[in-house]
Amino acid sequence: QQQVKQSPQSLIVQKGGISIINCAYENTAFDYFPWYQQFPGKGPALLIAIRPDVSEKKEGRFTISFNKSAKQFSLHIMDSQPGDSATYFCAATLVGGYNKLIFGAGTRLAVHP
Amino acid sequence: DTGVSQNPRHKITKRGQNVTFRCDPISEHNRLYWYRQTLGQGPEFLTYFQNEAQLEKSRLLSDRFSAERPKGSFSTLEIQRTEQGDSAMYLCASSPGGVQYFGPGTRLTVT
Numbered sequence: 001q002q003q004v005k006q007s008p009q010s011l012i013v014q015k016g017g018i019s020i021i022n023c024a025y026e027n028t029a030f031d032y033f034p035w036y037q038q039f040p041g042k043g044p045a046l047l048i049a050i051r052p053d054v055s056e057k058k059e060g061r062f063t064i065s066f067n068k069s070a071k072q073f074s075l076h077i078m079d080s081q082p083g084d085s086a087t088y089f090c091a092a093t094l095v096g097g098y099n100k101l102i103f104g105a106g107t108r109l110a111v112h113p
Numbered sequence: 114d115t116g117v118s119q120n121p122r123h124k125i126t127k128r129g130q131n132v133t134f135r136c137d138p139i140s141e142h143n144r145l146y147w148y149r150q151t152l153g154q155g156p157e158f159l160t161y162f163q164n165e166a167q168l169e170k171s172r173l174l175s176d177r178f179s180a181e182r183p184k185g186s187f188s189t190l191e192i193q194r195t196e197q198g199d200s201a202m203y204l205c206a207s208s209p210g211g212v213q214y215f216g217p218g219t220r221l222t223v224t
Contacts (some may be wrong), residue, residue, distance in 0.1 A: 042218075045214075101148075102158070
């Protein structure tokens with residue numbers, strides 16, 4: 001019930017294309033769903049986040065789509081750039097769980113020029 | 114640089130030795146988290162401090178692991194009698210409540 005499942009494990013996209021990463025969860029007590037971006041040798045950095053009362057959130061080229069009934073959420077990166085090449089993690093936090101993050105396994109994105 | 118800092122960045126140790134890592138959070142962040150990240154996986158929660166109080170510990174944190182946050186400022190994570198399975202990246206994050214800001218991590222290699 002604590003797991004967040006993420007797919008695909010790796011993704012190759014051409015410059016200018018759309019990158020889509022999917023996550024699914026089981027525990028309906030999760031109340032906050034962030035996406036983190038991690039470059040080699042660095043810690044994860046928050047990219048964008050959503051709460052379950054909203055179906056979509058957009059910030060620049062990054063959009064989260066949230067489907068509460070299906071218990072799924074996804075990250076869309078529009079106009080993907082080589083600088084977006086990184087590992088992306090979805091995560092979730094539990095109500096009353098001190099906001100500890102439960103991460104997916106990650107997606108390694110490579111954007112080719 | 115006012116971000117989260119961690120030291121050392123890399124540590125190589127022999128099995129059975131003790132190691133200690135340090136995390137300096139962003140100033141005035143009262144919440145501090147430790148996570149462990151193994152190759153090809155997402156970070157896994159280890160423990161949480163609010164000010165100096167350790168409020169939650171994962172079952173991943175065996176008796177060989179201990180964490181402290183004296184005076185609610187920096188934190189240390191100690192691993193006693195290291196095992197090869199302890200090899201991982203140890204990440205620290207701080208938060209004022211809400212967003213967690215991660216440090217660059219300490220990469221531990223146990224030989």
